[in-house]
Amino acid sequence: MGNGKTQLACLLLFCLLRHTAGFVFWTAMVEISYVNNQNETTDKYCECGVFGRNSAVERVQGLVTVPKGDPKGCGSNPVYNRNASSPPWIALVKRGNCTFSEKILAAKHQGAAAVVVYNYEGTFNSTTHMSHPETKGIVAIMIGNLQGMEIYKLVQNGTDVNLVIDVGSPHGPWMDAYWLYFLSIAFFIVTTASIAYFVFISANRLYNLRMHRRSERRLKSEAKKAIQRLQVRTLKRGDEETTSDTTVCAICIESYKAGEVVTVLTCDHIFHKTCIEPWLLERRTCPMCKCDILKALGVEEEDKDGIDSNSPPEVTVITVAGGDALYEVPLTDASSPQYYDNRSFEGEPARG
Structure with a gap:
């Protein structure tokens, strides 16, 4: 009985891991490089991006390009200053007005190697886990508003900004240490409860058996x-x-x-x-x-x-x-x- 309870607990934990694995996301290492007004090369590096749920998780690099007019990159044919024959370039668009899939598809059709979406105003450097199921096969990440606006202003001022997107580390409920602790505690509780149940049932059976034997002895004595x-x-x-x-x-x-x-x-x-x-x-x-x-x-x-x-x-x-x-x-x-x-x-x- 104890083995059966333990196997059931393991099966439940396995199913839990299997379902929570779908919520795992990867962070993106973002590196920008440009020449400032003093003719000095400036490099900035941070693990501040998040790959979209349907994004290809791989390394990519290119020059940052923003759409003309609307920075959100919506519409059926937003205009970028580069095309498919240009060297690898990465589209930088602002969140809003249309879905993530529409933004990413529009840039992909014009030859973008990747798409970087920066968040709304007032969100500072917070990000979210984008969902864009129609755009598989292209790298798409989200960065914070402050970082996105910094890159956007540099490009608007005519500065060539080289952007490198690299794979960071996985995150999610079952990858984080606190969730592992939770699973360990849950497994311990289930196992302890199973053992306690087994001990209770065994003790109850022994007690009933002892009482039955005592009753039989008493009844046999009365029968005499x-x-x-x-x-x-x-x-x-x-x-x-x-x-x-x-x-x-x-x-x-x-x-x-x-x-x-x-x-x-x-x-x-x-x-x-x-x-x-x-x-x-x-x-x-x-x-x-x-x-x-x-x-x-x-x-x-x-x-x-x-x-x-x-x-x-x-x-x-x-x-x-x-x-x-x-x-x-x-x-x-x-x-x-x-x-x-x-x-x-x-x-x-x-x-x-």
Whole structure:
């Protein structure tokens, strides 16, 4: 059971990892290089971009180009200063007015090697994970507004800005350290709960088994007391049981013979004493009519009231069939003591 619970926990965690893997995203290393007004080369490098969900995750470089007129690069045919025959170039467009897919497709159709989208005003350098399912096969990243505006102003002023986009590091729920901690804790909790459940079930079964055995021992002890109260007879020649061919012991299926000792149950059925006593110790009911001798003799109730079972009062049992009292059967006779062949009843201390 414990192994099954552990395997189930592992399967659930595997499914969780499988589904969360779709939320993994890659950061982009962005490097810009240009010559400033002092004729000095300026290089800036940061891990500040995020690859789109449908972007090709690979290295690319080229000169930054912005669309003429609308910086958002929307419309069916935005105009860039370069074309497909030019050296590799990268389109820089602003977020807004149209979908990411429309911006990226427009630049791709005019020969852009990659597309860089910078965020809205007021978002500073925050980014988002773009979704553009119609534009597979081209590199597309997003950068922050401040960085995008800086590059946009340089290009607008006529500065050639060389941009290199490189692959950064993967991020996402199951890649981050806090999520790994969460998964570890969740796995520990599931495993602990499984073990605790297994221990609880095992302890409960052991307890029930112990209680069952204790109940069986108690009932067997009560059955011994009940057997001591039953009437015992020695069959004689001429008795009805010895002369009838149809009257047999229902346990051993043997006919009764003179000199055999039989036990008469409270329901008036008789059996060989050596046959019925082991039966009653285990089942405590008549083999023929299922009469419960413990209930018929009231052994359990008497034992609770503290009455000595070795000195029982004279008991009379009324056998009822169809709701009518038929006859009475005395179970004990003070003038004729009873003797038993079963040694399990000899020398047993009385319990009140």
